[in-house]
Amino acid sequence: MTHLQGPERAHYVQGMFARISGHYDVMNRLMTGGRDLAWRRDVIRLANLGPDARLLDVATGTGDILIEALKQHPDVQTVGSDFTFEMMTRGKPKAGAEHIAWNTADALHLPFPDESFDAVTSGFGVRNFIDREQAFREQRRVLKPGGRVICLEISKPPKNLLRPFFLFFFNKIVPFVGGLISGQRDAYTYLPQSVNEFLTPDELKIIMERAGLREVTYKRLMMSTVAIHVGRK
Ligand SMILES: C[S@@+](CC[C@H](N)C(=O)[O-])C[C@H]1O[C@@H](n2cnc3c(N)ncnc32)[C@H](O)[C@@H]1O
Numbered sequence: 001m002t003h004l005q006g007p008e009r010a011h012y013v014q015g016m017f018a019r020i021s022g023h024y025d026v027m028n029r030l031m032t033g034g035r036d037l038a039w040r041r042d043v044i045r046l047a048n049l050g051p052d053a054r055l056l057d058v059a060t061g062t063g064d065i066l067i068e069a070l071k072q073h074p075d076v077q078t079v080g081s082d083f084t085f086e087m088m089t090r091g092k093p094k095a096g097a098e099h100i101a102w103n104t105a106d107a108l109h110l111p112f113p114d115e116s117f118d119a120v121t122s123g124f125g126v127r128n129f130i131d132r133e134q135a136f137r138e139q140r141r142v143l144k145p146g147g148r149v150i151c152l153e154i155s156k157p158p159k160n161l162l163r164p165f166f167l168f169f170f171n172k173i174v175p176f177v178g179g180l181i182s183g184q185r186d187a188y189t190y191l192p193q194s195v196n197e198f199l200t201p202d203e204l205k206i207i208m209e210r211a212g213l214r215e216v217t218y219k220r221l222m223m224s225t226v227a228i229h230v231g232r233k
Contacts, residue, residue, distance in 0.1 A: 021086040023182040047119040059125025063091030123152040136211030201227040
């Protein structure tokens with residue numbers, strides 16, 4: 001997969017998420033030990049949503065970030081956007097998802113007018129994008145002045161004593177368990193490949209700044225293997 005570039009890579013990613021959509025949530029819980037739920041709560045707190053805010057979640061998948069947003073702020077207007085229809089189909093019947101407006105779109109070309117959202121979130125989406133700076137430029141474009149972009153993502157494992165354990169976990173355990181649960185082992189070799197290619201929190205911060213976001217900060221989670229970045233327009 002790593003040899004694929006540009007639209008071919010995007011096409012591969014889309015097909016892979018379509019195939020694993022039925023097992024995605026359960027794998028998420030297993031791989032993070034359920035911690036992803038707490039991270040999503042953090043993402044919404046950091047979005048700092050006011051009354052009747054409009055929130056866009058890019059690469060929303062099965063919609064868990066927006067379901068969390070609606071729990072914290074029942075009056076928030078939520079739009080979930082993803083280019084894999086099958087992932088969103090899995091999200092629609094979930095409890096709490098009935099108020100989400102679902103939208104099939106590529107994160108690199110969002111079909112929304114300028115300055116139409118108070119906050120834009122994404123969870124585990126950015127590492128899949130073939131042009132990350134363009135994705136953040138789009139998020140910035142649709143954001144109202146003063147609004148926030150919040151990005152939850154896996155980071156390149158830091159060079160410390162735990163690094164071999166993380167690499168073993170991502171490279172061996174995840175494909176094995178993912179294969180057992182979904183019968184799609186190749187799909188779960190994509191995750192370690194995309195993590196090995198992924199960025200340090202500082203590298204991601206620079207990309208967000210290049211896309212025009214300001215005051216970019218991040219917090220590290222899960223022994224620095226996950227980070228939440230926040231930037232402002
Ligand atoms: C790992 S899942 C994350 C789902 C969800 N945000 C979560 O937190 O669980 C990545 C999602 O990104 C979507 N995705 C990847 N590249 C995309 C793109 N260029 N445009 C829109 N969605 C994309 C995939 O379809 C998939 O649903």
